[in-house]
Amino acid sequence: MASGIVYLVGAGPGDLGLVTFRARELIATADVLVYDYLVHPEMLAWCRADCEKIFVGKRPHLHALPQEDIEKLLVTRARKGKCVVRLKGGDPLVFGRGGEEARRLAADKIPFEIVPGVTAALAAGAYAGIPLTQRNTSSALIFLTGHEDPEKHELQIDWRSYGALKNATLAIYMGMGHLRHILEELVAGGLAPDTPAAAVQWASLGRQRSVTGTAATLAGLVEKDKLGAPAIVFVGNVVRDHAAIDWFERLPLFGRRIVVTRTREQSSTLRARLEALGAEVLELPLIQVAKKIDPAICADVFAELAGYDWLVFTSASGVRFFFDEFFLKFSDVRSLGFLRIACVGETTALALSTLRLHADLVPPTATAEALADELVATGSLDSAKVLVVTGNLNRDTLVKKLEEARAIVDCLSVYQTEKSDLSADPAAENFRQHGADAILFASSSAVESFVAQAGVLKLAKDARRPLAGSIGPQTGDAMKKAGIPIDFSAKTPGLDALVEALLKKLKN
Numbered sequence: 001m002a003s004g005i006v007y008l009v010g011a012g013p014g015d016l017g018l019v020t021f022r023a024r025e026l027i028a029t030a031d032v033l034v035y036d037y038l039v040h041p042e043m044l045a046w047c048r049a050d051c052e053k054i055f056v057g058k059r060p061h062l063h064a065l066p067q068e069d070i071e072k073l074l075v076t077r078a079r080k081g082k083c084v085v086r087l088k089g090g091d092p093l094v095f096g097r098g099g100e101e102a103r104r105l106a107a108d109k110i111p112f113e114i115v116p117g118v119t120a121a122l123a124a125g126a127y128a129g130i131p132l133t134q135r136n137t138s139s140a141l142i143f144l145t146g147h148e149d150p151e152k153h154e155l156q157i158d159w160r161s162y163g164a165l166k167n168a169t170l171a172i173y174m175g176m177g178h179l180r181h182i183l184e185e186l187v188a189g190g191l192a193p194d195t196p197a198a199a200v201q202w203a204s205l206g207r208q209r210s211v212t213g214t215a216a217t218l219a220g221l222v223e224k225d226k227l228g229a230p231a232i233v234f235v236g237n238v239v240r241d242h243a244a245i246d247w248f249e250r251l252p253l254f255g256r257r258i259v260v261t262r263t264r265e266q267s268s269t270l271r272a273r274l275e276a277l278g279a280e281v282l283e284l285p286l287i288q289v290a291k292k293i294d295p296a297i298c299a300d301v302f303a304e305l306a307g308y309d310w311l312v313f314t315s316a317s318g319v320r321f322f323f324d325e326f327f328l329k330f331s332d333v334r335s336l337g338f339l340r341i342a343c344v345g346e347t348t349a350l351a352l353s354t355l356r357l358h359a360d361l362v363p364p365t366a367t368a369e370a371l372a373d374e375l376v377a378t379g380s381l382d383s384a385k386v387l388v389v390t391g392n393l394n395r396d397t398l399v400k401k402l403e404e405a406r407a408i409v410d411c412l413s414v415y416q417t418e419k420s421d422l423s424a425d426p427a428a429e430n431f432r433q434h435g436a437d438a439i440l441f442a443s444s445s446a447v448e449s450f451v452a453q454a455g456v457l458k459l460a461k462d463a464r465r466p467l468a469g470s471i472g473p474q475t476g477d478a479m480k481k482a483g484i485p486i487d488f489s490a491k492t493p494g495l496d497a498l499v500e501a502l503l504k505k506l507k508n
Contacts, residue, residue, distance in 0.1 A: 004078040010091040010117015015204035030085040038089030071104040091119040121171035124203035124232040129246035140168040146175025163189025169236035180219035196239035201231040206280025251278025259439040261446040286449035306337030309384040316351035318389040321414040372401035381407040392416040419449040435463030444478035
């Protein structure tokens with residue numbers, strides 16, 4: 001069998017928005033994904049369903065797999081003709097042992113490619129408001145590793161020599177375990193004790209924490225605030241700017257942990273909005289949506305598609321699954337004919353826009369009732385043919401109102417919604433151990449699944465008890481029926497209103 005290929009890929013510092021396009025492209029096509037401890041867990045969802053995922057992460061005193069075995073793994077999988085993506089936190093060639101792995105691949109004549117990533121120091125500086133260089137005060141930037149054991153003298157960094165440098169910023173990786181020793185050695189080498197210094201933990205994520213002090217005080221402050229790895233330590237005058245330009249930790253939801261209960265496919269928009277406000281988002285998909293279409297009904301609908309006056313979508317999932325099937329039969333979107341399109345809300349209309357299609361009607365309130373009222377108000381329904389694209393749990397309110405307006409309504413169910421099994425889901429374990437500040441419910445089915453899996457989601461004694469938010473009346477009714485207190489609710493059904501209600505509640 002012909003040899004495969006290995007890609008040594010930087011996964012970036014944590015924030016998914018900082019992952020390169022090339023990295024995501026390769027993850028999506030990988031046969032084998034070999035990944036580290038600091039890789040964002042959501043990146044695993046970018047893989048194909050049949051991709052082999054192998055965790056080889058390293059933490060202090062705990063290695064899932066020795067480095068030699070990791071290198072052997074890459075070689076053996078590639079020799080089986082596999083496309084192997086070796087995903088490493090940050091950049092593979094900055095204290096990531098990517099160079100060692102590349103040398104092994106080259107020695108064994110395995111084709112490989114190195115894909116750089118945003119290294120942790122760059123993200124920590126940007127997200128903590130610490131410019132890594134500064135005209136007139138810091139004309140050099142030095143990356144150092146504090147991982148070496150001070151008791152071992154081979155390859156030991158001479159920290160005192162770096163203490164004598166002027167007009168430089170030191171960015172120290174993996175230095176938290178020996179922080180006091182490192183800073184003492186820098187001062188002993190000539191660094192002024194009052195030189196500004198900072199430690200930034202979990203840079204670029206909603207759980208980021210930073211502590212600032214001086215070379216003389218930082219170790220004590222870090223111990224007091226219980227900061228640990230992973231963290232970057234900065235030493236230099238540039239740290240003075242942290243107080244003035246620290247933008248990330250001032251965001252309204254910074255430090256808040258929010259649980260999103262939509263499916264992974266549906267949660268991207270909500271997640272992006274929450275993270276843009278500084279939140280740490282935990283995805284707990286209580287329901288799963290899968291394509292399910294009756295072939296005979298679908299064939300009948302597509303045979304008459306050009307004869308419909310209105311095509312109505314009640315969810316973004318409906319848009320996605322309908323057009324998946326549509327493009328299996330038709331090669332040109334103009335096969336839709338001259339029908340008009342209505343969407344239940346902005347999120348559904350956004351899904352439609354990704355296909356370069358515009359919704360002719362979107363009600364101001366994202367409910368079936370409002371959608372029906374807006375359609376009736378057009379005065380176009382008398383004897384009009386309407387195709388409503390739904391899922392298996394859609395209420396019949398919309399169809400009844402359209403038929404009362406003398407429309408001829410056909411329904412095409414294109415997906416089914418089912419409760420997820422979270423018993424072995426890492427996100428559920430995370431939720432049980434740590435809890436959250438708030439949990440957002442966006443559907444009745446998610447509420448029902450949450451109740452059904454109460455045992456799996458029972459919080460630990462010291463976990464944060466989250467406030468519960470509802471996206472709208474229907475979901476709120478389901479929460480009341482289940483006995484879940486509604487701590488806040490969107491004024492009008494929709495993601496923007498839900499986030500606004502969350503902000504208002506957490507501010508109080």
